[in-house]
Amino acid sequence: xxxxxxxxxxxxxxxxxxxxxxxxxxxxxxxxxxxxxxxxxxxxxxxxxxxxxxxxxxxxxxxxxxxxxxxxxxxxxxxxxxxxxxxxxxxxxxxxxxxxxxxxxxxxxxxxxxxxxxxxxxxxxxxxxxxxxxxxxxxxxxxxxxxxxxxxxxxxxxxxxxxxxxxxxxxxxxxxxxxxxxxxxxxxxxxxxxxxxxxxxxxxxxxxxxxxxxxxxxxxxxxxxxxxxxxxxxxxxxxxxxxxxxxxxxxxxxxxxxxxxxxxxxxxxxxxxxxxxxxxxxxxxxxxxxxxxxxxxxxxxxxxxxxxxxxxxxxxxxxxxxxxxxxxxxxxxxxxxxxxxxxxxxxxxxxxxxxxx
Ligand code: ASP
Numbered sequence: 001x002x003x004x005x006x007x008x009x010x011x012x013x014x015x016x017x018x019x020x021x022x023x024x025x026x027x028x029x030x031x032x033x034x035x036x037x038x039x040x041x042x043x044x045x046x047x048x049x050x051x052x053x054x055x056x057x058x059x060x061x062x063x064x065x066x067x068x069x070x071x072x073x074x075x076x077x078x079x080x081x082x083x084x085x086x087x088x089x090x091x092x093x094x095x096x097x098x099x100x101x102x103x104x105x106x107x108x109x110x111x112x113x114x115x116x117x118x119x120x121x122x123x124x125x126x127x128x129x130x131x132x133x134x135x136x137x138x139x140x141x142x143x144x145x146x147x148x149x150x151x152x153x154x155x156x157x158x159x160x161x162x163x164x165x166x167x168x169x170x171x172x173x174x175x176x177x178x179x180x181x182x183x184x185x186x187x188x189x190x191x192x193x194x195x196x197x198x199x200x201x202x203x204x205x206x207x208x209x210x211x212x213x214x215x216x217x218x219x220x221x222x223x224x225x226x227x228x229x230x231x232x233x234x235x236x237x238x239x240x241x242x243x244x245x246x247x248x249x250x251x252x253x254x255x256x257x258x259x260x261x262x263x264x265x266x267x268x269x270x271x272x273x274x275x276x277x278x279x280x281x282x283x284x285x286x287x288x289x290x291x292x293x294x295x296x297x298x299x300x301x302x303x304x305x306x307x308x309x310x311x312x313x314x315x316x317x318x319x320x321x322x323x324x325x326x327x328x329x330x331x332x333x334x335x336x337x338x339x340x341x342x343x344x345x346x347x348x349x350x351x352x353x354x355x356x357x
Contacts, residue, residue, distance in 0.1 A: 042328030042345040044083040045229045046092055048076050050106045051222035052274045052320040055338025057355055068105060069352050072342040075099035079228060080344045089228035089236035089270070090128055090151070097124075097147040097240050100224035104186045106340075107222030109145055112184050112242025114193040115251075120184035122242055123256040125161075126150040129235030129264035136256040137171075138163040141184075144177040147240045150256070152176065161256065189245070196246045221336075223255055225272025227264070227324045235326060237262045237270035237286070244277065253277025259287035266326060268293040269300050274339065275312070275319010283311050289323060300325040304333040 050072060079096035083089070101109025112120040124146035125136035135154025138161065143149045152174045153162050162170055172178055223241035230236075239262045241255040254260035254277040261277070263286035264270035271286035285307055292303035300323055308321060313335055320334025322341060332341045338355045 040327050042229070042330075042347075044089075044231050045324050045328040045330055045343070045345050046076055046079045046083060046096070046226065047228075047322040047324055047330050047332065047343040048072060048079070048096060048100070048224070048226045048341065049272060049274050049320065049322045049332070050100060050224050050340030052318070052334045052336040052339035053221035054336065055340070055354055060354075065354065068340055068354060071100070071103050071105055072340060072352055073350065075226075076342045076344055076350070079226060080348070083228060083230050084348075086231055088232070089230040089234050090126070092228040092230065093126060093226045093236045093238040094147055094151050096226045096228075097224055097238050098145050100226075101145050101147060101240055104188070106224045107189075107242045108224040108240040110184060111186050111189065111222075113189050113222070113245040113247075115243075116193075116197075116246050116248045118190075118193065120181065120242055121247070121250070122146045122184075122240070123252060124150040124238070124240040125256045125258055125262040126154060126238040127236065127258060127262050127264040127270070128154065129237070129266040129270055132265060134160050134258045134262070136161040136258060136262075137167045138252045138256045139250055140164065140167050140171070141181045142168050142178045143171045144179045144183065145240075147238050148176050149174075150238065150240075160258065163252075164250075184242075189242075192245050200246075221274065221276075221319070223261075223274040225262070225274060225322060227270035227272050227322055229270070229324050229326065229328055233266065233326060235264045235266050235270035235324065237264040237272050239272045239274075241274075254280035254285070257281055259284050261286060263287045263290055265290050265294070269303075269323050269325040271304075271321050271323040273319065273321045275334075275336070276317045279312055279315050279317020280319060283307065283315055283317070285312065285321060289321065293325070300329050300331050301333075304331045308333040308335055 079092035082092040104111035121139045123138045127134040135150040137149040149171045225239040227237045239255045260281045261273045268290040289303045292298045320339045323331045330343045342352045
């Protein structure tokens with residue numbers, strides 16, 4: 001009986017919304033009640049990130065900004081074309097991430113950050129929202145595109161996560177491209193490591209003037225990720241990273257951890273994270289967003305806000321996520337100064353962002 005006024009109000013809204021667009025606009029601007037009407041905002045959609053951090057306009061040259069934007073666009077258009085032609089969200093996620101992995105601009109594949117031991121150790125994961133199948137690789141040094149390895153682990157092995165030398169053997173057995181570890185060297189990332197080491201040495205020597213600049217803080221970040229919804233209603237998510245500069249002792253971050261760095265479930269959403277991995281693991285960021293939707297009835301926007309603007313910062317962490325839900329709603333939420341990001345919907349509308357708008 002208590003629900004009667006609500007139902008009457010709902011009928012009233014229906015009768016007065018002349019077309020689908022009007023209803024969709026309502027759905028975007030309000031929350032749970034309208035979401036439960038199951039309105040499809042976009043038949044298919046894709047979102048990518050290239051890492052979150054202290055990304056400030058004043059520290060960016062015009063050429064750098066243009067280079068990031070053009071690589072983000074190149075990558076997302078690969079995935080968009082796959083989805084538009086009826087391809088799967090898994091293919092879109094993998095192929096889009098490949099473009100970002102092959103670019104030295106991002107902390108994944110070529111361009112991965114350096115460990116304390118001056119090596120590059122890469123992590124990646126992928127998840128299929130239809131089957132809840134998942135694959136992840138951690139700490140590999142020779143696999144050119146770790147997201148491909150994550151995918152074959154998901155599809156061709158009985159396991160979910162492989163690490164180090166074993167993961168590399170499996171990659172070779174599967175015929176994936178393997179490179180000399182020197183392939184991952186980039187001068188920029190090497191200099192970032194040297195700056196951090198210098199800062200740490202000065203701090204240890206108790207030098208009060210040890211200078212902690214934005215580039216040091218930023219050198220933590222730069223992971224890439226992609227989430228997609230395909231025309232069959234299947235969601236997928238993937239993440240690939242070099243981890244954090246100066247990481248030690250075989251450190252693994254959130255990116256290859258299913259539920260922290262990557263999660264996809266056709267009943268809720270697909271999420272890829274980027275940020276300070278230790279906190280993202282402890283907050284189980286990607287799964288928590290899905291769980292808030294599944295068990296608490298939150299919409300994607302509110303669920304992402306809850307985790308990224310409250311839970312993670314309350315623990316002391318920072319970073320962001322990209323996500324898409326089963327209705328094609330897109331969210332790009334971060335608590336840092338910026339996050340490289342882009343999205344496209346079924347109409348082919350492209351959004352590219354770097355800083356807070
Ligand atoms: N989350 C990654 C890690 O902690 C880093 C990043 O997103 O930039 O390994």
